[in-house]
Amino acid sequence: MNAATPCVPANAATQTGFPPSRETIRGSVEAGGSLADFIWFRTGGPAEWLVRPADVEDLAGLLKTLDPSTPVLPVGVGSNLIVRDGGVPGVVVRLPKAMAKVSVEDGRVRAGAGAMGITVASAARDAGIAGLEFLRGIPGTVGGAVRMNAGAYGRDVSDILIEATVVTRDGAVETWPAARFGYVYRHSDLPAGAVVVEAVFSGTPGEPAVIGAEMDRIAAEREASQxxxxxxxxxxxxxxxxxxxxxxxxxxxxxxxxxxxxxxxxxxxxxxxxxxxxxxxxxxxxxxxxxxxxxxxxxxxxxxxxxxxxxxx
CATH class of the missing domain: 3.90.78.10 (UDP-N-acetylenolpyruvoylglucosamine reductase, C-terminal domain)
Incomplete structure (x- = not known):
């Protein structure tokens, strides 16, 4: 779900002068990479270039050297995305599993942008941190949730986000406090081409059993209604x-x-x-x-x- 970015015009050019040299990126670069293989609708055209960076530094180096005119689209699991049949011009970025780690530090949950909402909610539950249960009902990644201010069951990401690490389109790695995102309903001010790579969330002390029961209620309600x-x-x-x-x-x-x-x-x-x-x-x-x-x-x-x-x- 790390795909909340303005749609590319239907007549956009499809030649970008990519790929980079192997010295530029340590991750994988695939020409014509399939998006329909993982987009939830299982339909749509390919990425002109599908890139899986090795880590944050790899992503930053790529964006820094990439032609500024080349569009960049970060995509998580594609749970909130229609990919048009002609495909996506430019570079589509998918974060690797190495950027999906979740940890708890001093009552806060630190999550890689590739982590799923259920993983973050479960880590918070196990650590006795309440307030993140609604992430159980968001079927996308942390990166997409932060970008679009995802929400469910009366709560939004803006309610729990402390800060997020972002790689900007020019390759700078920045830490943004929540206020900088300018959150409103299902929208942030994060510019197109910027990629969320990590987020830190806050909650309140709670009993794991109570937190788990609320997560189970959310899961059952989703199953019954969606x-x-x-x-x-x-x-x-x-x-x-x-x-x-x-x-x-x-x-x-x-x-x-x-x-x-x-x-x-x-x-x-x-x-x-x-x-x-x-x-x-x-x-x-x-x-x-x-x-x-x-x-x-x-x-x-x-x-x-x-x-x-x-x-x-």
């Missing part, structure tokens, strides 16, 4: 002020609506599904159809929460 075992992209639209997106979609008659193999979930209609062979174009077009129907029915304009990146085919 299509977790489907090819999906999480919550599709932001909740408008004073409304629930799913309720507006349902009221507009969109529950179960299909376009090709794309469907509005019948279980939770703020989720779009790939029933098998949907293209990204079909999924995105279905989302736009939902927006049109909701606007006509209620006068409310739904805003995309899922990030849409890349170029149309």
């Amino acid at each position: 299509p977790l075992r489907s090819r999906t992209g999480g919550s599709t639209f932001k909740n408008p002020e004073g409304h629930k997106a799913w309720a507006l979609i349902d009221a507009a008659g969109c529950r179960g609506l299909t376009r090709g193999d794309a469907q509005v979930s019948e279980k939770h209609c703020n989720f779009l599904l790939n029933l098998g062979s949907a293209s990204s174009a079909e999924i995105e077009a279905l989302g736009e159809e939902v927006r049109t129907k909701v606007k006509a029915h209620s006068g409310v304009t739904l805003e995309w929460e899922i990030q849409r990146v890349g170029v149309a085919k």
